[in-house]
Amino acid sequence: xxxxxxxxxxxxxxxxxxxxxxxxxxxxxxxxxxxxxxxxxxxxxxxxxxxxxxxxxxxxxxxxxxxxxxxxxxxxxxxxxxxxxxxxxxxxxxxxxxxxxxxxxxxxxxxxxxxxxxxxxxxxxxxxxxxxxxxxxxxxxxxxxxxxxxxxxxxxxxxxxxxxxxxxxxxxxxxxxxxxxxxxxxxxxxxxxxxxxxxxxxxxxxxxxxxxxxxxxxxxxxxxxxxxxxxxxxxxxxxxxxxxxxxxxxxxxxxxxxxxxxxxxxxxxxxxxxxxxxxxxxxxxxxx
Numbered sequence: 254x255x256x257x258x259x260x261x262x263x264x265x266x267x268x269x270x271x272x273x274x275x276x277x278x279x280x281x282x283x284x285x286x287x288x289x290x291x292x293x294x295x296x297x298x299x300x301x302x303x304x305x306x307x308x309x310x311x312x313x314x315x316x317x318x319x320x321x322x323x324x325x326x327x328x329x330x331x332x333x334x335x336x337x338x339x340x341x342x343x344x345x346x347x348x349x350x351x352x353x354x355x356x357x358x359x360x361x362x363x364x365x366x367x368x369x370x371x372x373x374x375x376x377x378x379x380x381x382x383x384x385x386x387x388x389x390x391x392x393x394x395x396x397x398x399x400x401x402x403x404x405x406x407x408x409x410x411x412x413x414x415x416x417x418x419x420x421x422x423x424x425x426x427x428x429x430x431x432x433x434x435x436x437x438x439x440x441x442x443x444x445x446x447x448x449x450x451x452x453x454x455x456x457x458x459x460x461x462x463x464x465x466x467x468x469x470x471x472x473x474x475x476x477x478x479x480x481x482x483x484x485x486x487x488x489x490x491x492x493x494x495x496x497x498x499x500x501x502x503x504x505x506x507x508x509x510x511x512x513x514x515x516x517x518x519x520x521x522x523x524x525x526x527x528x529x530x531x532x533x534x535x536x537x538x539x540x541x
Contacts, residue, residue, distance in 0.1 A: 266293050266354060267291060267316075268314050268315055268433075269291060270288070270289045272286070272289055273287070290314055290452055291315055293314075295311050295356070295357060296357070297311070298356065298357065300359070300360050300366075301366045305358070309325060312453070313456045314451045314453075316450075317463070320462075320464045321357075321456055321463055322340060322357045322463065323340065323466050324458070324459030324464070327466050328459060328494050332359075334466060335362065337359055337362065338362040339359075340357060341358055342357060342358070390509070390513055393517070397493055398517075400493070400496065406441060406474070406499070406538060407539070407540050408540070409540045412442060413477075416443060416479045416525065417525060417526060419437070419445050420435055420481070421435075423437060423448040433450045434451060434454040434456075434480070435448055435450045435457055435480070435481045436449055436457035436478065436480045437480075438477070438478060441477060447461055448461075449461050454485070454488060455488055458480060461478070473495045478501065479502070479525070480502050483523075484510045486513055488510070489513045489521070499522070500521055501521075501523075506521055511533045511534060515534045518535065519534060520536070
């Protein structure tokens with residue numbers, strides 16, 4: 254599998270966009286520069302045997318775009334380890350030069366495109382909610398089995414207490430903008446393995462899973478996933494397909510996220526902050 258760069262004559266968008274703001278504090282007013290988290294569309298195209306198809310359009314923070322595309326496709330069951338032959342920014346004639354870095358083409362090793370009709374989704378996503386249209390566990394039951402518990406995977410409450418601050422320290426762009434979510438992958442002893450940022454929580458998870466897929470690290474059964482914000486059904490789905498057994502969030506889970514965790518044997522921790530948390534599923538993996 255090869256990673257290809259885009260056209261050097263175009264400008265690649267960065268994760269931070271500068272703007273001017275009027276800052277008001279008490280009775281003081283001043284004009285100053287401010288940094289915003291960049292949000293731009295990313296079109297993901299799939300190609301095989303000379304045929305090409307747009308799979309998804311998502312709003313994301315530029316950066317780790319190849320990982321985002323790979324992670325998204327893996328989470329939807331479209332690709333597995335070894336299925337991707339190359340990933341590159343699109344140079345098709347129908348793409349305007351200024352949009353080239355907002356279109357990623359994933360070339361498959363197979364000679365035909367997979368049948369994605371069984372996914373029963375309209376692949377239009379946003380940074381806020383991710384792929385819309387699926388609110389049922391039925392789509393997962395056909396392609397995922399409950400995770401086999403690892404007898405050696407336990408995480409102490411003391412380790413969990415320290416994860417949010419470690420993830421926060423790894424958020425370089427958040428430190429400048431205050432406007433990004435993050436996902437971090439940790440070992441059971443609390444060592445940070447990788448972290449990714451994005452305006453969307455689900456995108457940050459896709460970037461992490463895509464990194465693991467492209468680096469042939471899947472499944473991630475011996476790791477802990479921490480996401481900023483809440484844990485949703487979609488985040489749990491992505492974690493499940495990557496083999497993650499322990500998912501933590503600094504905010505609340507949704508009801509469907511809890512249902513998924515309980516049905517598929519995952520540990521789900523919520524409200525992980527200020528040395529406290531709730532365990533919604535799989536409490537046997539947490540030692541107190």
